[in-house]
Amino acid sequence: MKLDDVSRGSVYIDTNILYMYLRVDPSHLSTIKVFLSRIVRGEIDAFVSIPVLDELFYRLLLARLKETTDRNPFEVLRENQAGAIAAHSDMIDGSLRKLTLCLTSILWGLKPPILIEC
Numbered sequence: 001m002k003l004d005d006v007s008r009g010s011v012y013i014d015t016n017i018l019y020m021y022l023r024v025d026p027s028h029l030s031t032i033k034v035f036l037s038r039i040v041r042g043e044i045d046a047f048v049s050i051p052v053l054d055e056l057f058y059r060l061l062l063a064r065l066k067e068t069t070d071r072n073p074f075e076v077l078r079e080n081q082a083g084a085i086a087a088h089s090d091m092i093d094g095s096l097r098k099l100t101l102c103l104t105s106i107l108w109g110l111k112p113p114i115l116i117e118c
Helices: 013-022 029-040 048-067 073-110
Strands: 010-011 044-046
Touching: 013 029, 013 048, 013 073, 029 044, 048 073
Parallel strands: 010 044
Antiparallel strands: none
8 A cells, every 4th residue: 555545544564664764765755745745734633663773773774884883784783882872872762853853743743953854
């Protein structure tokens, strides 16, 4: 099912929706923004599980490691897991704050101060 096909009701949010929003996938971003806006306005009841958030954190970390080291992120983690996580936790925290800011801003009808648009 496509996000545009969700009319009303309850949905389970998969990691990919949040990941593509935070990683700014241009091919899906406008659809995801509309979908998230509909959730915040109460048109759609959405649910996210702790494993989804865990996977989101992990995928953001892997993407960041790949970008900053130009290496296989699994190799980087095998060499120094704690150091790799510590080195990139601020960026991941910032991404998660961006998501929270966007959803809060939509709820209150405000434009986020650090984003042109959610």
